[in-house]
Amino acid sequence: MDTARKRLLTGLVGGVVATLVALFLIALLVAYGGIYDIGASSGHTSGARWLTDSTMRSSVQARAPDDPDQAPGPQEIAAGAREYKAMCEHCHGGPGTEPAGWSRGMLPRPPHLTEAAAEWETGEVFWIASNGLKFTGMPSFGEDHDDATLWNIASFVTRLPGMTQEQYDAYGTAHSHGGGDSGAGHHGQEPHGEARP
Template sequence: MQKAQSTLLKGLVAGIVLTALLSLLLVLFVAYTGAYNIAASQDDSPFVRWVFSTTMQNSVAARADEVDAPTEFSETQIAAGAEHYKAMCQHCHAGPGVERAEWAQGLLPQPPHLVEEAAHCQPNEVFWLVKHGVRMSAMPAFGETHKDAELWDIAAFVKQLPGMTASEYAALGQQTGTHKH
């Protein structure tokens, strides 16, 4: 009995090692032959979209848990965040009554329309995304060029987007006119 278990275990380990080697060979084949089309003019397959989306969501959630978010945001923070958002984010993520820039239509993956998607994110997740960006997407990391307080302002504003009207959106971020980018 023990010899059969030992043989079974050796076969299982050999199967796992062989599967890992074949997977590595497949990855190397795809990488070196250019078999995967990286053109931004052709959407990814549903499986690839799922893998990227699921990986991104879980990665952000895991890392954002380490970020302590303020318990509430002031109207001043929201207004300042609106100014930053309109200068840095609106061209890709749009806004109430405002479409994304024409050139952003060619981005793959398409940046999320935050008027809807922000409702599914926590403030610490928005902050983390704005600070660190997302690889293999057009989402830059603003942490090197902006102070955390400015990034929290953006997070405060983004969390207000769901349910915001076009006129409310238009009125926000126009108060100071001091944003420089």
């Protein structure tokens, strides 16, 4: 290798090392200097919002299982509705039902699933419910809920877009959830018809 190429290679390596050291020092300054406002009330910059949203969507899509081959029946949907109303409605609302007021103070604000669920497949909703999402208030329910319960919830959630308030209300009010009982009869009466858009 001639001297000019050697100098070029040495300069490139030195530049990469210097850049990494500078980034490390900036990260330390941000972490320990109190520069970044971590308060939920201050919101994200547009760049941070794009980065976290894009990362979250790509991560979920890469890890989510395929949708079940067999479509859930009315009993599974009704069981998912009861679990949703007990566990999810206070953050995500429902047709004609606003989320609890305190959820507006979360960052990012939990999506209103009557619209946002249209962007997700059932398997993706199942994965989110099972694993939760870092850097949000979305908890992981997989530790204390069985897969059947979470599939019921996911199947119900993906039916929320286009569901009317009357259809939603037909599933009754929230009851304490069973955390693993995916049977259809443990929380009250079935609705008079499956509320499917």
